[in-house]
Every structure is written in structure tokens, then in C-alpha cells.
Amino acid sequence: MASHDVRAAGVLARGGFSAALLGGAGVSVALGAYAKVHTPSARPLLTLGFSGMLQMKVWLGALAVALLVAQLLTALWMWGRLPGAGAAPDWVAPLHRWSGSIAFVATLPVAFHCLWALGFGVSSPRVLLHGVAGCVFYGAYAAKMLGLRLQTAPGWALPVLGGTVLGSLVLTWLSAALWFFTRSGLPLF
Template structure:
């Protein structure tokens, strides 16, 4: 690889990360300066906004776990699984698209209804992790288009998406479940 190619590769990767960081910061700023509505946009049959957000976030987390497993399988990193069958790639893409669709209404409620809050350490961590999640997701989606990216790029960006969603879930859904049990509606 020439110096010019290496420079372009580094510039493209830096641009992907910077766009993701800009998305995270923009969401945080919007969430902080926006006056929270303190009411749900919609509930999809749930009894309250927290119940809705908790179950949708849990569904998204399950789908993202499917993403991790299928990615490991596709790249031959799933111990004992052997070569991935042809359906694993499409399952990976569909589970990712579904996870995004499921998590979007949760994010809308977080930003519009509740805003970026600093009322407790848990809420600060949740607010920051939610913004970083969407920044990481943006970088991962853009990183998929980089044909010259180093081999570690997608696993690192995908790992950041997974890790931040786990933090978001731990600081919201798990917190809710430990206080109210497992309300189904």
C-alpha cells in the first residue's frame, strides 16, 4: 500500500468516526436544550411509556445479540459452529434492520419525552450511552461502505454498538425490571 492510499484510508476512517461523534453530540445537545414533553408519543398498547420503552429496548437487545452471534458465525469466529450456512448473512442484515426499527421509537421517547437528563448518575450514564449508541451505529453503518477499511474496523464499531446498547439497557430496562418485576403491559 502506498503512502497516499494509506492516507486516504486513514482519512476515510477518521471521517466515519467523526460523523458518528457529531451524531452523538447533536443528539445530546438536542436532548439537553429541548424542553421535554413528559408524555408519551404513543404506547403501542402498553400501559405506560416506561413499560413500552423497557420491552422495546429488551427486544432490540435480543436482536443485537443475534447480530453479534451471526457476525461471529459469518467470520468463522463462533467456536464449534463450523462454516456459516447461506441464511446467516441475510439473518444478520434482517436482525440489524429490525433492531434499528425497534429501538427508534424508544429513542424518540427518550429525546422528545424525557430529554437528556442529569437527575442521577444512572440517568446521566443512560443519556450519554444512548447518544453514543447512535453515534457508534452511524459510524458502523458508514464503515460498512469503506472497502479499504482495516479488518478490525467493523468488529470494533459493531462492538461499540453492542456495548453501548448493553449499557443503555442496563441503565433503563434492567433498572425498571428490578424495581417493578416483569410487567408485560
């Protein structure tokens, strides 16, 4: 392959990955902008059997974080980075995909109520951090899903994007659900 062909392939590869990153950034900004300009309803649309909106949000958020920890462990196992685990059996990859899918679905009612019922708060550093981390989570998730489809993404891309998804969700959870649990105990219904 001629050197100009190699350079052109590199530009296309970077362009696809750049587009995935820009798409993720667009998701983050769009969610934050909507949450900021939308007048919050200050009431839940649904609670899924929980005693209130906050209880639903913290428990679904905790479920999502637990499932993303499973994502981390299965990813480390699949990539041979889990100490002492040996090669990952065939069931690990589907477990990785399904735990991520279920975690994402669990976050949807949480995010919907954050955006629609509560809006983008700036009343304290904790609330601001929560809103920014939540927007980053969805942007990183979008970029990761787009990046998965690229054959030419850099080798570091998926681990970094996956780490950003996990880190931003954990930060979102720490700044809301853990805060709630430390003040209210563990209320279910």
C-alpha cells in the same frame, strides 16, 4: 505502485474511516445537545399498545438487545469465530442484516421518547450513564453503517464499531430497562 502512491492510498483510506468516525461522533453530540436543550414534554406521543411509555421503552429495548445478541452470534459465525459451528450457511448473513435492521427500528420509538418526552437527565449517575450510552449507541451505529461502505477500512474497524454498538446498547438497557424490571417486575400492558 510507487511509494508515494501507497502513502496517498493510505491517507485516503484513513480519511474515509476518519470521516465515518467523525460522522458518528457528530450524531452522538447532536443527539445529546438536542436532548439537553429541548424542553421535555413529559408525556408520550404513542405507546404502541403498552400501558405506558416506560413499558413500551423497556420492552422494545429488551427486543433490540436480544436481536443484537443474535447479531453478535451471527457475526462470530460468519467470521469463523464461533467455536464448533463450522462454516456459516448462506442464511446467516441475511439473518445478521435483518436482525440488526429490526433491532435498530425497535430502538427508534425508544430514543424518540427519551429525547422528546424525557430529555437528557443528569439527576443521578444511572440516568447520566443511560443518556450518554444512548447517544454513543446511535453514533457508533452511524459510524458502523458508514464504515461498512468503505473498502479500505482497517480490519479491526467493523468488529470494534459493532462491539461499541452492542456494548452501548447493553449499557443503555442495563441502566434503564433492567433497572425498571427490578423495581416493577415484568409489566407488559
